[in-house]
Amino acid sequence: MPELPLVDAIIQYTKENNAPFSMPGHKSGRGFLETTEGKNLYDNFIKGDITEVEGLDNLHHPEGVIAEAQKLLSEFYGSKKSYFLVNGSSSGNLAMIFSSFNEGDKVIIERNCHRSVLNGVILRKLRPVYVKNKFNNIYNAPISVNKEHFLQVVNENKDAKGIIVTYPNYYGVCVNLKFIIKEAEKYNMKVLVDSAHGAHFGVCEGLPESAVRLGAHMVVMSAHKTLPSLTQTAYLHVSDKADIDRVDFYVSSLLSTSPSYMLMASMDYARFYLDKYGKETFESLLSTANNYRKKINDIGFFHVISKKELIENNLSGLSNDIYDLDESRYIINIPKGYSGEKLLMYLRDEGIQAEMSDESNVVLIFSPFNHEEDFEKLYQVLCKCNIEKIKNEIGSSEIIICDLPNIKLLPYEVLLKEKKSVKFEMSEGLICAEAVVPYPPGIPIIMPGEVYSDEVIKAIKYYDKNKSVVLGVKNGCVKFV
Amino acid sequence: MPELPLVDAIIQYTKENNAPFSMPGHKSGRGFLETTEGKNLYDNFIKGDITEVEGLDNLHHPEGVIAEAQKLLSEFYGSKKSYFLVNGSSSGNLAMIFSSFNEGDKVIIERNCHRSVLNGVILRKLRPVYVKNKFNNIYNAPISVNKEHFLQVVNENKDAKGIIVTYPNYYGVCVNLKFIIKEAEKYNMKVLVDSAHGAHFGVCEGLPESAVRLGAHMVVMSAHKTLPSLTQTAYLHVSDKADIDRVDFYVSSLLSTSPSYMLMASMDYARFYLDKYGKETFESLLSTANNYRKKINDIGFFHVISKKELIENNLSGLSNDIYDLDESRYIINIPKGYSGEKLLMYLRDEGIQAEMSDESNVVLIFSPFNHEEDFEKLYQVLCKCNIEKIKNEIGSSEIIICDLPNIKLLPYEVLLKEKKSVKFEMSEGLICAEAVVPYPPGIPIIMPGEVYSDEVIKAIKYYDKNKSVVLGVKNGCVKFV
Numbered sequence: 001m002p003e004l005p006l007v008d009a010i011i012q013y014t015k016e017n018n019a020p021f022s023m024p025g026h027k028s029g030r031g032f033l034e035t036t037e038g039k040n041l042y043d044n045f046i047k048g049d050i051t052e053v054e055g056l057d058n059l060h061h062p063e064g065v066i067a068e069a070q071k072l073l074s075e076f077y078g079s080k081k082s083y084f085l086v087n088g089s090s091s092g093n094l095a096m097i098f099s100s101f102n103e104g105d106k107v108i109i110e111r112n113c114h115r116s117v118l119n120g121v122i123l124r125k126l127r128p129v130y131v132k133n134k135f136n137n138i139y140n141a142p143i144s145v146n147k148e149h150f151l152q153v154v155n156e157n158k159d160a161k162g163i164i165v166t167y168p169n170y171y172g173v174c175v176n177l178k179f180i181i182k183e184a185e186k187y188n189m190k191v192l193v194d195s196a197h198g199a200h201f202g203v204c205e206g207l208p209e210s211a212v213r214l215g216a217h218m219v220v221m222s223a224h225k226t227l228p229s230l231t232q233t234a235y236l237h238v239s240d241k242a243d244i245d246r247v248d249f250y251v252s253s254l255l256s257t258s259p260s261y262m263l264m265a266s267m268d269y270a271r272f273y274l275d276k277y278g279k280e281t282f283e284s285l286l287s288t289a290n291n292y293r294k295k296i297n298d299i300g301f302f303h304v305i306s307k308k309e310l311i312e313n314n315l316s317g318l319s320n321d322i323y324d325l326d327e328s329r330y331i332i333n334i335p336k337g338y339s340g341e342k343l344l345m346y347l348r349d350e351g352i353q354a355e356m357s358d359e360s361n362v363v364l365i366f367s368p369f370n371h372e373e374d375f376e377k378l379y380q381v382l383c384k385c386n387i388e389k390i391k392n393e394i395g396s397s398e399i400i401i402c403d404l405p406n407i408k409l410l411p412y413e414v415l416l417k418e419k420k421s422v423k424f425e426m427s428e429g430l431i432c433a434e435a436v437v438p439y440p441p442g443i444p445i446i447m448p449g450e451v452y453s454d455e456v457i458k459a460i461k462y463y464d465k466n467k468s469v470v471l472g473v474k475n476g477c478v479k480f481v
Numbered sequence: 482m483p484e485l486p487l488v489d490a491i492i493q494y495t496k497e498n499n500a501p502f503s504m505p506g507h508k509s510g511r512g513f514l515e516t517t518e519g520k521n522l523y524d525n526f527i528k529g530d531i532t533e534v535e536g537l538d539n540l541h542h543p544e545g546v547i548a549e550a551q552k553l554l555s556e557f558y559g560s561k562k563s564y565f566l567v568n569g570s571s572s573g574n575l576a577m578i579f580s581s582f583n584e585g586d587k588v589i590i591e592r593n594c595h596r597s598v599l600n601g602v603i604l605r606k607l608r609p610v611y612v613k614n615k616f617n618n619i620y621n622a623p624i625s626v627n628k629e630h631f632l633q634v635v636n637e638n639k640d641a642k643g644i645i646v647t648y649p650n651y652y653g654v655c656v657n658l659k660f661i662i663k664e665a666e667k668y669n670m671k672v673l674v675d676s677a678h679g680a681h682f683g684v685c686e687g688l689p690e691s692a693v694r695l696g697a698h699m700v701v702m703s704a705h706k707t708l709p710s711l712t713q714t715a716y717l718h719v720s721d722k723a724d725i726d727r728v729d730f731y732v733s734s735l736l737s738t739s740p741s742y743m744l745m746a747s748m749d750y751a752r753f754y755l756d757k758y759g760k761e762t763f764e765s766l767l768s769t770a771n772n773y774r775k776k777i778n779d780i781g782f783f784h785v786i787s788k789k790e791l792i793e794n795n796l797s798g799l800s801n802d803i804y805d806l807d808e809s810r811y812i813i814n815i816p817k818g819y820s821g822e823k824l825l826m827y828l829r830d831e832g833i834q835a836e837m838s839d840e841s842n843v844v845l846i847f848s849p850f851n852h853e854e855d856f857e858k859l860y861q862v863l864c865k866c867n868i869e870k871i872k873n874e875i876g877s878s879e880i881i882i883c884d885l886p887n888i889k890l891l892p893y894e895v896l897l898k899e900k901k902s903v904k905f906e907m908s909e910g911l912i913c914a915e916a917v918v919p920y921p922p923g924i925p926i927i928m929p930g931e932v933y934s935d936e937v938i939k940a941i942k943y944y945d946k947n948k949s950v951v952l953g954v955k956n957g958c959v960k961f962v
Binding site for chain 1: 483484485486487488489490491492493494495503504505507509510513518521522523525526527528529530531532534535536537538539541542545546547549550553567568569570571572575583595596597600603604703705706711712713726730733734735736737738739740741742743744745746749750753757826829834836896897900915950952
């Protein structure tokens with residue numbers, strides 16, 4: 001074993017000098033180096049990694065420069081109050097859930113939610129009711145929520161205290177948040193939005209509207225995913241409907257009392273960048289992305305999905321359900337029989353870092369620090385791709401979308417019971433003790449308290465075979481109670 | 482308001498070029514720059530701020546380089562399993578509490594515990610029984626736990642499920658952890674140790690023994706406080722008595738699913754540094770600190786407390802209670818009538834950053850990256866100090882140590898009730914709704930559910946007057962239910 005396994009691997013990775021089409025949004029530091037203000041910060045990051053000394057305020061009791069920076073953040077996004085989160089959107093999701101709901105509350109949750117939301121459901125002892133996500137058979141990917149199904153769930157659960165929505169999802173697809181908020185308000189339900197991938201929304205015309213501006217009760221955004229901010233940074237925005245004292249308590253409880261000034265400074269900078277340069281640079285990015293989408297689509301094998309065809313062309317009769325698409329990322333779709341995973345590996349071998357893949361798609365996330373050279377490199381590499389090499393050897397298979405499993409126990413009730421392991425093929429009829437979540441895209445196949453079914457087992461087998469990281473599966477075994 | 486309030490303040494601070502006697506342990510980057518391996522990491526920190534790409538493993542499902550790095554960490558400290566925490570010791574304290582105790586459990590807690598432990602008590606709905614801390618009248622500081630008092634609390638609460646101890650405290654004073662563990666084992670109580678300030682313990686002979694080696698059930702250590710690691714990094718060590726599945730779940734729930742590779746890499750490096758260089762460099766540090774302690778004490782006004790006088794000389798009959806003192810930090814004690822806070826400000830004006838102050842002391846934290854130049858600068862600055870300037874103008878006052886307030890409600894019961902505000906002078910008899918914690922040193926005066934007394938009010942007044950940051954007090958008001 002090397003003496004510094006993680007350090008060595010990271011340094012090795014940086015030497016690859018890949019075109020950065022993955023998170024974080026600063027793209028190997030460019031986001032700092034390309035402005036005077038950012039360069040100044042970049043040069044002082046480590047030296048400025050300091051503790052709460054006089055003049056630098058205290059995140060858990062802000063009265064000075066941190067209070068000012070959070071005020072500017074709040075003004076920019078149009079919230080009642082905004083918070084710097086040094087523990088990512090995960091901590092924001094937990095803080096939203098803990099401060100908005102009480103134990104035993106029924107909450108409507110999009111099944112396609114982040115793992116941290118599901119952890120929140122367990123820790124806060126909520127009674128989840130799930131809204132299924134719709135699956136697009138043409139693109140072989142989960143895309144949005146069916147309006148009729150959503151309305152049905154709401155109507156059957158008018159006693160729910162709130163709705164938790166992902167906006168946008170990992171693919172950049174946005175549900176009709178305005179519509180959801182309008183429905184929720186009829187029954188006095190709160191709408192909490194995991195907008196981890198939407199911190200840049202609303203900064204220019206071509207992008208979807210920001211979840212805060214659409215009137216959500218509380219919104220979490222990752223700063224690092226699409227903005228020039230360090231990994232693990234996020235913003236929490238609350239509206240005037242929230243109980244600020246409760247939010248203060250839970251946010252503070254879930255964040256280190258030794259918060260990193262590097263992380264906090266990068267969040268201050270990211271807001272500044274968006275405010276000062278964002279409109280122009282994101283417009284320019286969208287224009288470049290648009291040009292290269294056409295060029296890539298002209299190659300004839302790869303297909304980058306556009307907002308127009310997904311929404312305006314009313315593909316699969318989905319126009320009612322999809323609200324918008326973030327075109328500052330690419331979903332590169334490939335024909336059935338080919339492997340998204342292999343395409344991602346091919347790109348990496350050719351010096352291009354994509355964000356993630358599923359069987360039929362590779363997702364690339366851009367920021368204004370991806371310039372034309374990056375896109376041109378991507379285009380050239382796709383042009384010369386030997387498609388024989390990215391064939392799906394194990395045979396193409398339809399992605400397995402299982403129905404929501406039956407619920408036997410609430411998620412938190414499972415936590416105290418003794419857990420056992422079983423080969424997942426043998427789990428039918430048993431009660432799940434640990435969520436099974438393929439990563440990416442991070443949508444749970446089964447949650448604690450739900451019952452393993454034949455369908456669930458098939459879905460686990462699908463992801464296991466496709467070599468995704470599948471949380472909750474270890475040596476082919478899953479946990480049950 | 483400036484456009485970048487936090488960034489500007491940090492950059493301004495770095496320009497002061499203070500001798501770094503505060504956290505973090507890398508001391509303005511020196512801890513990386515002074516070794517070949519660290520320099521290599523330093524040069525790649527921002528470029529290496531990347532997401533979970535192929536080859537870099539996944540903190541929430543470690544099977545590659547992160548698993549290897551955590552294994553080396555575990556081997557070095559002698560634990561059953563060790564974890565990288567990217568959300569500080571705060572997240573480790575919560576994870577220890579959640580995985581070790583169930584709701585309603587009675588737990589014995591040193592009152593001098595960190596705020597995150599108290600948050601854990603609330604969130605986990607524990608029934609806390611507090612052990613008072615002993616106060617040293619000569620040094621005007623809280624120092625340890627009285628053995629008889631401790632035994633009495635244990636004997637009266639044999640049904641407690643565990644004991645939570647701070648080892649060492651902010652001043653470097655160590656309770657007799659070996660004794661506490663032996664007592665706890667008699668009643669099958671778990672011992673959880675907040676060793677945030679003790680990550681370097683045991684690396685050379687002059688330092689106290691590591692809490693892990695002493696047999697604690699679970700131990701949290703801040704990597705950033707005394708080791709060359711970035712702020713907000715911590716280690717969690719668990720023994721073979723812990724339920725690893727539960728620990729895995731809670732650790733994962735409390736950490737960002739986008740953990741910073743910068744933070745993780747610095748934790749890998751800090752363990753490596755300690756293993757490869759720690760014995761020699763900490764020995765050298767202790768020797769330098771020892772020499773300068775004598776020189777500073779010879780000045781005649783300042784008094785740096787030594788292990789010998791605190792323990793061996795049996796000051797105040799405390800020999801039974803104190804186990805050890807970490808001499809890799811200074812408690813600079815000054816005579817009554819002078820202000821620790823003013824001394825800290827004087828040092829800062831002269832280019833020396835201390836860690837914290839109370840009325841009678843200034844605490845400085847060292848690491849092997851504080852070389853003789855730093856100590857010499859400190860010595861010179863103390864030599865030329867005009868002691869008239871650090872007189873306590875508001876008149877010296879005995880620090881107010883109030884007895885533990887009466888408990889009317891359990892901490893978590895308070896959380897759901899409506900809170901009101903009142904001037905703290907008017908709070909007598911009311912039930913506290915929000916902990917009042919002077920920072921530093923972070924010891925709560927009153928906890929939610931406890932009753933404001935005349936003594937409590939005097940203690941709040943004391944800290945308010947002495948200009949500490951007092952969490953829970955806003956515009957002279959405290960919260961009650």
